[in-house]
Amino acid sequence: QVxxxxxxxxxxxxxDSLRLSCAASGRTFSSYAMGWFRQAPGKERxxxxxxxxxxxxxxxxxxxxxxxxISRDNAKNTMYLQMNRLKPEDTAVYYCAATQRTYGLGxxxxxxxxxxxQVTVSS
Numbered sequence: 001q002v003x004x005x006x007x008x009x010x011x012x013x014x015x016d017s018l019r020l021s022c023a024a025s026g027r028t029f030s031s032y033a034m035g036w037f038r039q040a041p042g043k044e045r046x047x048x049x050x051x052x053x054x055x056x057x058x059x060x061x062x063x064x065x066x067x068x069x070i071s072r073d074n075a076k077n078t079m080y081l082q083m084n085r086l087k088p089e090d091t092a093v094y095y096c097a098a099t100q101r102t103y104g105l106g107x108x109x110x111x112x113x114x115x116x117x118q119v120t121v122s123s
């Protein structure tokens with residue numbers, strides 16, 4: 001089992017950058033594929049990005065491709081989401097998630113979830 005804690009959210013202006021972190025417990029972090037999801041007010045939770053256990057494979061939602069970068073440091077049991085050129089439509093609660101599968105792009109493929117961190121982008 002793994003526990004996940006997100007941090008790094010906040011209030012920023014359009015065009016600014018933020019880096020989210022997801023700290024994981026346990027000694028087998030590299031065995032989990034990881035992902036970031038987000039949920040805006042009144043909307044369903046949606047996929048943002050995913051990364052394989054060793055970091056060699058990544059995927060992004062079209063809406064963030066070219067602006068966001070997912071990465072992980074297995075020695076620190078931590079995953080990151082670097083968000084650049086933020087837009088008001090990026091405003092959401094961002095969740096990190098872990099899966100024992102090789103990879104995952106859908107919410108149903110993830111086994112463990114953090115509590116979320118709020119990102120608000122003002123125009």
